[in-house]
Amino acid sequence: MLFGAFLMFWEAILMLWQSFRMVRLDPDISVIVSVLRATDKILLGIVLMVVGCGIALGFALDIPEAQRSRLPQWMIIDTVAELKNLFFQMIILYLVVHFAAQVGEMQTAPEWEALVLPISALLLAGAMKLTASSHHLSEEVRRDKGDDRTKGPV
Secondary structure, eight states: OHHHHHHHHHHHHHHHHHHHHHHHHOTTSOOHHHHHHHHHHHHHHHHHHHHHHHHIIIIIOOOOHHHHHTSOGGGOOOSHHHHHHHHHHHHHHHHHHHHHHHHHHOOSOOOGGGGHHHHHHHHHHHHHHHHHHHHHHHHHHHHHHHHHHHHOOO
16 A cells, blocks of 8 residues: 555656646646646545555554554554544545546536536545444443443342
8 A cells, every 4th residue: 555655646746747847838738637636646645655554553563552652643543443434534535636626627617427526525424424423322332331231230
């Protein structure tokens, strides 16, 4: 995943360099779409890096608590639910930027099919909210059941 992230960063740098050359050679050409596409690649690289580091540091490597406390907060993932939530957030952000890039390159008025990406982002946001609330509910139910067991028979 980290190698894929670095490839995405490299591709974004190449796209930005090409945009810079387009501005210098022909300033009439709109470079906004090219810059948005490079931003799209950078965000995808960040998604790959965050998820890769989260998996590696949360589940694959055993890091002592002293070193773990010095890590940035986004690298500390303890449960699969936190990883899912982080993944949802990153994908929603990616979809929003990808939609902006598509709108930027449209030459004509958008048709109804252009609403697929924003509707997808809204549905993913709703799914993220539902999974987060169901996780909290399951934690409360588990805690309540644990409290009932500690009380003993009445």
